[in-house]
Amino acid sequence: MHRSLRLGLLAAAIGIAALALAACGGSSSSSGSTGVADGSDSRIPAGAPFIDQDRLRFIPETLRVKVGETVYFKNSETALHTVNVDGKNVSGNMKKNDVFTWVFQEPGNYRITCDYHPQMKATITVDPS
Numbered sequence: 141m142h143r144s145l146r147l148g149l150l151a152a153a154i155g156i157a158a159l160a161l162a163a164c165g166g167s168s169s170s171s172g173s174t175g176v177a178d179g180s181d182s183r184i185p186a187g188a189p190f191i192d193q194d195r196l197r198f199i200p201e202t203l204r205v206k207v208g209e210t211v212y213f214k215n216s217e218t219a220l221h222t223v224n225v226d227g228k229n230v231s232g233n234m235k236k237n238d239v240f241t242w243v244f245q246e247p248g249n250y251r252i253t254c255d256y257h258p259q260m261k262a263t264i265t266v267d268p269s
Contacts, residue, residue, distance in 0.1 A: 175203040177212060183239045184212045191252070191262060193221040193234065198252060198262035207247055207269045213240045222255040229255055 179186030192199045194216040215221045215234040223231035231240040244266040252262040
């Protein structure tokens with residue numbers, strides 16, 4: 141009797157956890173958290189390297205591209221954001237729905253931050269082409 145009760149509670153807990161994880165997914169951005177645009181924003185080609193600025197975060201927080209690839213950044217929220225590459229603001233102020241592009245010319249690891257929100261951090265690894 142106790143064993144079946146425990147199994148039932150365990151199954152219920154697993155079901156609740158699965159629903160909670162599913163509820164956390166989804167985004168209004170042009171990509172989930174994959175770093176690849178899905179084509180839902182006509183300014184960002186499907187399959188392009190993509191970082192969204194949403195919920196005061198860069199999504200995804202890590203991205204890998206090749207030298208010469210264009211990386212797309214989109215501000216999906218009302219807060220102003222910037223794109224700083226290794227501490228230098230390269231985008232200016234980005235308002236909601238602004239899209240900014242940047243092409244990395246040298247291989248390496250680049251730190252991406254926002255002037256207004258110090259918790260926003262991402263790393264882009266650029267591989268030789």
